[in-house]
Amino acid sequence: MIKKARTKPLKLLKYEVLLERIIPNHTQKPIIESSHRKYLAGYKGELTLDYFLTDLARDDYHIFHDLRIPRSENNQLYFQLDALVIHSKFCIIIEVKNLIGNLYFDHQYDQIIRSREGIDETFPDPVNQAELQKNHFCNWLLKHKFPVIPLHTLVVITNPKSYIRISPKYGNRAQKIIRGRTLANKIKEFRSIESENILQKKDIKRLSSMLLKEHTQHNPDILKMFNIHHNDILTGVFCPNCIQGAVLIRIKRNWLCASCSKTYMHAHKKAIIDYALLFSPTVKNKDLRSFLHMESQTSVKKLLYSMNLKPTGARKAATYTIPLPE
Known part of the structure; x- marks a missing residue:
């Protein structure tokens, strides 16, 4: 049962809007594009994982x-789980990696070495990352007085074109690294190993409710991330039909594109x-007038x-709150 479906992250939406609206030839644009590609690859890997999880009852x-x-308590620090599977007998924390190339899991320096097209890159060891998230989740469960339940971790490599090698001294942790296609069977193995039902229906219901209540989307300041000034952003209402993003003109109750008519x-x-x-x-009327090119x-x-957005506050200082995509 899917209790929380995966949606496109706010950060990814912000990348897309920034790349669409940043001025041409901005010096930071190649860096933004590179960062966006990596983040998008991770998201696609998570979508692939979702497909493999549909095999579960x-x-x-x-x-x-x-x-x-x-x-x-002050919500200053967070832990993030790519996927969490809850069963009455156990919970599984899943870390997803969508890396392509030759992947070597190096036990000595707790890293993945990815070799691709003659270039070597290093990434943090995802097994350690999953174990860290497991510790945070364990503490969270204890804080909220849930029964002590076995917690398992898995690292799922979702890209079928990756070639995986693991250090001979990696030990039993190597069993935590799997391909996406074997995920359902691996989870069923845990079910056969764990015999006792720890979580009752009321526990699972309360746990689900608390997880959904405490979940908070990551909402970074994308301009601050790349040191982009407000003046570096193209304003106006863009034409959905024109590739170059022609700016529309407001005529009566419609928007007209002078380029495609x-x-x-x-x-x-x-x-x-x-x-x-x-x-x-949160925006004032005058700020939107400037951004939309309206007087x-x-x-x-x-x-x-018309978007059901009503002002709050005194007339001159009134602000509108635009709901962000969920």
Whole structure:
């Protein structure tokens, strides 16, 4: 049973909007593109994992994708789980890697060495990462007074084109590294090993509820990450039809593209969400007027009302809160 489905992360949405709106030939653009490719590859690997988890009997397992849970009371620190599988007998924390190339798990320096096209790169050992998340999750369970239950960890290599080698001295930890296609069988092995039902239905229900309640999306300041100034961002409502992102003109109740001559009624909606993703979900009318290239305060107010966005605060200081995608 899927208790929390995987959705496109806010960070990935922010990458996409930033690459669409950053000024051409910006010096940081190649760095942003490289970082985006790596993050997107990880997300695609997680989507592949989701496919392999569908092989499990839905009524026996409770599956959570992409959880981010606070480690401390003040919510300053978090731990993140690519996937969590809960069964009455055990829980499994899954770390996903979607690396392509020759992968060598090096026990001596706790790292993966990836060789591809004559270039070597190193990545942190995902087995250690999974064990660290396991410790955080264990502490979280204890803090919330859940029964002590066996916790297992797995590292799933989802890219079928990767070639895996493991150091001979890696030890029993090597059993935690598997291919995606063997995931369902590996989980069934845990089920045969663990005999006692630890979590009752009421425990699983409370655990599911608390995980969903405490989950918080990662919402980084994407401009600050790459030291991008507000003036480096292209403004306006872009044409959905033109590849070059032609800026639309507001005419009566429609948006007109001078390049392809097409009109759109709701093109402003994406632009407003773009603003929220890049700058802030809290915005004043005047800020949106500038961003949308509109002069009329009343017209912008009508657009916001059409999206069911109502102002809060005094008239001149009134702000609107744009809901971010979930």
